[in-house]
Amino acid sequence: MLIQARTTPLPFAASSGYFDQRSASAKTGLRFLMAAMSSMFFLFLLSYILRSQVSDWEALSEPWQPLAQTGQLWFNSALLVVASISLELARRSIRQPDHGHSRELLLLAGLSSFGFLVGQVAFWNFLTSRGFFAESNPANAFFFLLTGLHALHVVGGLVAWIAATVRLSRERRQPTEKGLALTKLSIELCATYWHFLLVVWMLLFALLSSSPGTYAAIAKFCGLGD
């Protein structure tokens, strides 16, 4: 991004207007936000690997542990994939003359994200009902912490999703150039953010459900193992 900024000598001269500028700002802001979030999740994952090498750790994928069966989490993942894909399709269809199916796609994205959250909460309930508490195994604690933080970020995304939905319905009632530009921007930002959330979730899911051997190998690779 620095390089890009350097080679653009007149940031506004080439710009075609206020909305281009606003859209570029919002996208840059989102990229830095995702960089900060990546830093956070990356440090959590490193901590996870380091902590996994202590003898009291019981990997969640062990046969007697809850992630021996991951059906529910796969179902939740599928919902997030649906959300991500439908936002991507909404981002494309909003550019079509009559906005294509953007409204339905946006709605689908919101519902499936909400479904993802409900699914995650259901899984937490399942864990606690089976006696897998945060304090009973450090792996449980990490599971609650990481999935909880990820879910909070999905909730934050849903706030932006509500703004996008309101803008789209306003735009359909009273189309204006400004309204259309803002709606496009909102949906585009949501799509980028959801792809990011999906990638983070996939990494979390993969790590949380890995075998102790995998943790040992990663730890060794990072110079943390024996």
Place this chain on the structure above:
Amino acid sequence: MAYADDVENEELHEPTGFIWKYVWSQDHKVIAIQYSTTAILVGLVALVLSGMMRMQIGFPGSIDMDATAYYQAMTMHGMIMVIYLLTAIFLGGFGNYLIPLMVGARDMVFPFVNMLSFWFYLVSVLVLLASFFVPGGPTGAGWTLYPPQAITAGTPGSEWGIILMLVSLIIFIIAATMGGLNYVTTVLQARTHGMTMFRMPLTVWGIFVATILALLAFPALFVSGVMMLLDQTIGTSFFMPDMMQFGSQLDYSGGSPILFQHLFWFFGHPEVYIVALPAFGLVSDLISIHARRSIFGYRMMVWAIVSIGVLSFVVWAHHMYVSGMNPYFGFFFATTTLVIAVPTALKVYNWLLTLWRGNIHLTVPMLFSLAFIVTFLVGGLTGLFLGNVVVDIPLSDTYFVVAHFHMVMGVAPILVVFGSIYHWYPKMTGRMLHDGIGKLHFWITFLGTYLIYFPMHYLGFLGMPRRYYAYEDYPFIPESAQSLNAFITVVAIVVGISQLLFLFNLVYSYFKGAPSGGNPWRATSLEWLTPETPPKHGNWGSSLPVVHRWAYDYGVPGAELDYVPQTTSAEEVPVHESDHDE
């Protein structure tokens, strides 16, 4: 449609009414002053705490302070000064005020988020201060908050104080992130016509890179803070090992205290540069303007800022030599630590070469800038001692370290804060700060801080341990050390009280100061070229400024004045782009 034409219709909704103008304001200048005022006020609390600690050390028993209160004062002093004063005032204060003005923008790109950033910051300060009033008082774990002691009985505030501290830090990190997104995006996306990255004043570069560090490093503090909060509140064992407390086994097991240290310092070392890089930027501009010389090696300065920023992420474990580590790691971290001296020394040379044969005006901002160079140099050189494992281990727990970090990241940046306030106050208020009071404030502060911290190096060599509440009955500490301690305390109290001069000057000059006009220092950068002083909402009146040159055209041969504003076109005064531009 050009941005400048359209933005007039879209953006200039000037707020009306006191509340919207000065309280719930989205104007970057008001937010900057809100940030700075809050930071200075909470900084005064930290200053009083340090005075109390000095009284206990210099004149034991002279005030009613037990060991618990001493450790609480030490912890709160450190955390407030580093995070809630210095970080907040450099990024939230100077960053907010100067970035839009210096790059020629009407405001930050996300004004609402910017406003939220301040209010989150204020809440974080209030939560922190609330810990003085909870049962057990604030945490006394030391500003590094190392577990297990931070949340184990026996450490002051291990029940409520530490919770409020961690919650406050988490809120602060959210505030800093919201502000940070604004600063970087404004620099990258809202520069005016002709303002290339390599025409920006070094102030903007320093704050820009520091903000990127903050966005990537604060998450480490967030991660460690959240995990410790869970260890304390719901009994997880992220950091807490198997341990006994008062003869009984605690419920924790297997946690890693060293993991906390790694996370803390992965934030903690970049934090030094989150404070230092803005100071480097600001002082570069002060030196250039008050020596009437273009900055020496502008591009070198920019790349030095960037490379210091990058290197600051790979040196963190030099704070942990005494915690024990693989000798190869020690070697690696000692090497990276010493390498960081290269770009830093480059900057010092460039400041000196800017001064060389300059027309040095000994104004108050310049005095503070010169004092900064000297103080930073001394603090930096002792850093070279401490960066070596074999030297660090005997010195680590002594007053030598206290002297080092106070000089390099306490006094040096605060000298820049003072210099910058004296420099930009006329733009913020339209009035000059009183020169005589300013000089008195400068000499007491500069000489005083030297008298306080220079002797501490000797105390460190004598082996005087830091973090002790009292030094009686330690035969290896000679009596002369106690005399020196009493001397340091006397000076510290004088320096502390003399800061009232500064506060008085701020208030007095606001009403009675000499009118400054728009550009009292005859400077070239855009903030001095606003149509009104102080700048109105939207900063630039009807049209944005157009930039034709860098910010350091002082003493250009053939020019009518000894400075050429950035808006002067190449037809009026030729631009020597080869020196400083693409």
